[in-house]
Amino acid sequence: MTVALTEAEPAPAAAPRQRRRRATGRLAVLPLLAFTGVAFGIPALAMLNGALTVKDPATGATSYSTANLSASLHGAYLTALIGSVKLSAVSAVLAAALGLPLAQTVVTSRFRALREAVLTAAGVLANFGGVPLAFAFVATLGNSGVLTRRLGLADKGWNLYSFWGLVIVYLYFLIPLMVLTITPALDGLRTQWREAARNNGATAFQYWRHVALPVLLPSLLGGLVLLFGSAFAAYATAAAMVGSAVPLVTLQIADAISGNVLVGQENVALALSLDMVLVAGLVMAVYLPLQRRSARWLA
Template sequence: MTATLTGVDVAPPAAPAKRRRPVPGWLAVVPLLVFTAIAFGVPALAMLNGAFTVKDQATGASSYTTGNLTASLQGAYLTALTGSVKLSAVSAALGTLLGLPLAQAVVTSRSRAVREAVLTASGVLANFGGVPLAFAFVATLGNAGVLTVHLHLTDHGWDLYSFWGLVIVYLYFLIPLMVLTIAPALEGLRTQWREAAQNNGATGVQYWRHVALPVLAPSLLGGLVLLFGSAFAAYATAAAMVGSAVPLVTLQIADALSGNVLVGQENVALALSLDMVLVAGLVMAVYLPLQRRSARWLA
């Protein structure tokens, strides 16, 4: 206690309370990093290990070599890899060309209900694939499908179980995916740009050629790459529909793992998976910079 001039005892000031140290923000992402490491890291390491491992069938000894990667780029495996790249490229190009005008029609529609209905349906159809999609097309456009029989499509050379038949099936989910991808970019086109072009005497074609398409080019290329990756990774639809009629790398991987063609080719299947990962990595390396460039234009 201390005395003051007025004679009243006053307690000394209390010591300041210790401030708690703030919790680092990066701790919040630790669970996500752990999950990612377990769900993606462990399989990736197992794939890398198997892709470079050869097991002697006689002794059971394992050794590291690049023989599996060499085998994955030869013969039927190389044909399947190039077939997947060709199918994905053609499907992605057609999906981009058909999805852009459809997305433009949706974005410019005056009916909010129509716009929301189409975008919702696109979100559903973009994720509709696998065996149900294959069954739907087989029942509709297969050799004994409803439309095939009524329209006599086989007389005109139609074959669903072919390269172009598979392209049409892939477009069923690639076009809606393109609509979802390009719609935000189309909504970012400012009306002032069109008005300025019209005031300077530009036609609609000139506006799209010199203004809209250059601005949308990064988004269009990004959507094309995204569609390519989606088609490249598809498996169940092609497996249920064409089997081995169309050479695809995903089908070759399944055959090698199950031993349908040759026994003991599991590590070659892992090498094929590594080839797919490298192609997907190249796709993402192209896609991400395009998305960032498009975001700067349309922000």
């Protein structure tokens, strides 16, 4: 009994050290929190203040009101918001459906060079967007594009400057993003699970239906949400390629900022931006719990 007490004596002395380490860790986070507050907090407050500020065209007096928010949810603004949600949802679902088998092929490949090449290319293509991407597709699949003329796509009703044309362009960077997102989850699938399923007489389809997909579901949904957010926030590609042909909320914000609005609605752009922030907040509220649940399964 005496020996046990003697061996346990150093434990209380270690507790203050652990508390000091925790305190030091919290202090180390303060610069990051300060930067986040300045870089994101102040612009968010300014956007909220502008979205709730209404200017009287006659007197020039300003007051707080929800008129801008109400205007952002009616007419052409609402059509643009719904169009962005629809475009993002369709693009995200297609990219997830096409990216999952591609990522599985990369993970199960025996050639390490192929895996590294595909993942490297995916990292580059996932960040390739904006005006260069729009120009590449216009030169290839536009009305006078190389493939459009050689394959006679114009005679078959093809139109790049449409909703589905924009979906195809978005898939160019969303599919690589899905590959990068889902590959770590596929790596986490243990070979013992497949072997156990095979030993019990399960087919490959039954393994994926009852074992792999339930485990991957949080990661799949998280990747889908991430793809939705990326497509929802995209602006330069659509602006350079379709202009106002496809109603999108980001294009409406650009028009409002440039002054292409009615008198007294100058702050509608801030209200539209606040709508986007709310949608992005909902996306993150879904994404983070899914990621935590996926990490528990694949740890």
